[in-house]
Amino acid sequence: MKQLRVKPGDKVRLSEIDPAATPGFKGDKAEGKALAAKLNDELEALQELLYAEHKHKVLVVLQGMDTSGKDGAIRSVFDGVNPQGVRVASFKKPTPIELEHDYLWRIHQQTPAAGEIVIFNRSHYEDVLIVRVHELVPREVWSRRYEHIAAFERTLAEEGATILKFFLHIDREEQKQRLEQRLADPAKHWKFNPLDLKERARWNEYQAAYEEAISKTSTDAAPWYIVPANKKWYRDLAILETLVAALRDLQMKPPAATFDPSTIKID
Amino acid sequence: MKQLRVKPGDKVRLSEIDPAATPGFKGDKAEGKALAAKLNDELEALQELLYAEHKHKVLVVLQGMDTSGKDGAIRSVFDGVNPQGVRVASFKKPTPIELEHDYLWRIHQQTPAAGEIVIFNRSHYEDVLIVRVHELVPREVWSRRYEHIAAFERTLAEEGATILKFFLHIDREEQKQRLEQRLADPAKHWKFNPLDLKERARWNEYQAAYEEAISKTSTDAAPWYIVPANKKWYRDLAILETLVAALRDLQMKPPAATFDPSTIKID
Numbered sequence: 001m002k003q004l005r006v007k008p009g010d011k012v013r014l015s016e017i018d019p020a021a022t023p024g025f026k027g028d029k030a031e032g033k034a035l036a037a038k039l040n041d042e043l044e045a046l047q048e049l050l051y052a053e054h055k056h057k058v059l060v061v062l063q064g065m066d067t068s069g070k071d072g073a074i075r076s077v078f079d080g081v082n083p084q085g086v087r088v089a090s091f092k093k094p095t096p097i098e099l100e101h102d103y104l105w106r107i108h109q110q111t112p113a114a115g116e117i118v119i120f121n122r123s124h125y126e127d128v129l130i131v132r133v134h135e136l137v138p139r140e141v142w143s144r145r146y147e148h149i150a151a152f153e154r155t156l157a158e159e160g161a162t163i164l165k166f167f168l169h170i171d172r173e174e175q176k177q178r179l180e181q182r183l184a185d186p187a188k189h190w191k192f193n194p195l196d197l198k199e200r201a202r203w204n205e206y207q208a209a210y211e212e213a214i215s216k217t218s219t220d221a222a223p224w225y226i227v228p229a230n231k232k233w234y235r236d237l238a239i240l241e242t243l244v245a246a247l248r249d250l251q252m253k254p255p256a257a258t259f260d261p262s263t264i265k266i267d
Numbered sequence: 268m269k270q271l272r273v274k275p276g277d278k279v280r281l282s283e284i285d286p287a288a289t290p291g292f293k294g295d296k297a298e299g300k301a302l303a304a305k306l307n308d309e310l311e312a313l314q315e316l317l318y319a320e321h322k323h324k325v326l327v328v329l330q331g332m333d334t335s336g337k338d339g340a341i342r343s344v345f346d347g348v349n350p351q352g353v354r355v356a357s358f359k360k361p362t363p364i365e366l367e368h369d370y371l372w373r374i375h376q377q378t379p380a381a382g383e384i385v386i387f388n389r390s391h392y393e394d395v396l397i398v399r400v401h402e403l404v405p406r407e408v409w410s411r412r413y414e415h416i417a418a419f420e421r422t423l424a425e426e427g428a429t430i431l432k433f434f435l436h437i438d439r440e441e442q443k444q445r446l447e448q449r450l451a452d453p454a455k456h457w458k459f460n461p462l463d464l465k466e467r468a469r470w471n472e473y474q475a476a477y478e479e480a481i482s483k484t485s486t487d488a489a490p491w492y493i494v495p496a497n498k499k500w501y502r503d504l505a506i507l508e509t510l511v512a513a514l515r516d517l518q519m520k521p522p523a524a525t526f527d528p529s530t531i532k533i534d
Contacts, residue, residue, distance in 0.1 A: 075351070186524070192528075
């Protein structure tokens with residue numbers, strides 16, 4: 001599934017990527033779920049090692065249109081993983097205090113510590129997405145931010161963070177169906193906000209904003225992965241496979257004892 | 268398992284409580300695990316509701332001697348629960364900045380927000396436990412803290428928090444066996460700190476400090492539960508049952524729509 005990765009300098013065109021495809025995987029849903037379950041077990045073991053080593057930091061950024069499955073992916077991918085050492089940071093509308101600072105201020109506070117995996121449910125990318133689409137700041141302000149973001153992420157990476165950024169790619173028709181499902185189920189009404197339809201009406205502007213953001217900030221230090229997400233099982237599988245592969249690459253080992261076990265006597 | 272609850276004003280004597288007992292449960296290990304699995308499913312559903320309602324706050328405090336199973340309980344009890352909405356705060360040795368503030372300052376920052384479950388792995392109780400045993404502050408300072416703590420927890424409770432405090436009760440022999448197991452397994456050496464043996468040597472002082480802390484701070488607003496924890500399966504079951512019962516008592520419902528679903532049309 002390495003083909004999901006956006007190479008530095010690539011110009012992304014979302015309309016050319018099929019959101020219902022399953023690139024790099026030939027099996028069906030049942031086979032996909034079986035593989036995901038195995039990868040989830042491996043993720044559990046690797047996360048325990050990450051926590052034990054207390055050396056690497058892991059940042060997973062999830063972005064996507066409403067209903068693209070950010071919440072669902074968090075639930076499935078990290079199912080069973082030890083909540084100690086895994087943390088979710090959700091970035092909603094900034095508070096008045098947050099707005100008095102630069103837009104990376106609140107983000108930096110939530111970045112992972114040694115041994116920790118942090119999942120960003122939305123992120124600093126909103127500052128070149130919703131902020132751009134709604135012109136919350138002038139173009140000259142948001143257009144400078146791609147470089148800030150790349151520099152910020154490079155700092156994090158060079159100081160020990162592994163950064164993986166996932167764009168969950170669905171199409172407008174899939175969003176319609178998912179919104180209708182929420183509307184049809186009273187138990188899901190709390191997830192439905194009529195204002196979201198105003199965002200939906202600006203679908204094309206958001207897609208353009210995503211294309212520019214992804215194209216300008218996919219770096220070796222902090223790559224973007226475009227995950228076809230109409231099929232939920234493939235979405236979860238692709239994130240799991242990418243994350244597990246990145247953790248394997250860290251070649252972690254249980255830390256050796258800092259003492260001589262043979263000298264220890266327990267009364 | 269309501270008998271685990273320490274009634275306000277009760278004088279706790281830990282030596283009179285069997286850490287290998289399974290009060291309130293007559294089944295064996297396999298039956299205990301089966302019941303725990305069911306309660307875990309119910310916890311998942313209740314946590315989702317808590318998150319949806321965005322009204323109540325839940326604080327779970329875990330305390331106990333080294334190896335009493337705080338980490339293990341977090342892993343088992345919250346297995347499969349959505350990491351979004353559940354957070355673990357671990358309190359280790361205070362940093363220099365934290366020490367420049369009162370001891371509740373760092374604690375308050377980590378208390379749950381609406382819709383959130385927060386698990387304290389150790390807590391402000393260390394300020395009347397390790398601080399007392401090692402005389403890190405004079406007796407006149409720590410002895411005032413029981414009242415501060417009760418008042419602080421009362422504030423949290425009256426502002427919407429459900430507080431459950433668990434003391435994981437093991438005996439000295441059980442700790443010996445668990446430490447020896449860690450020592451025998453190189454993959455677990457990172458969990459072993461020879462300095463922990465110095466704490467172990469002060470077992471009786473810690474038990475006395477726990478007895479006073481629990482006796483003085485078990486209130487209706489924030490009760491203590493003494494959980495016999497030599498048997499890991501019973502420890503998990505007792506925490507699950509107590510937590511699930513408390514969440515049931517909140518009588519949560521999915522929030523009603525703030526809009527009229529019949530008027531919504533999705534293009």
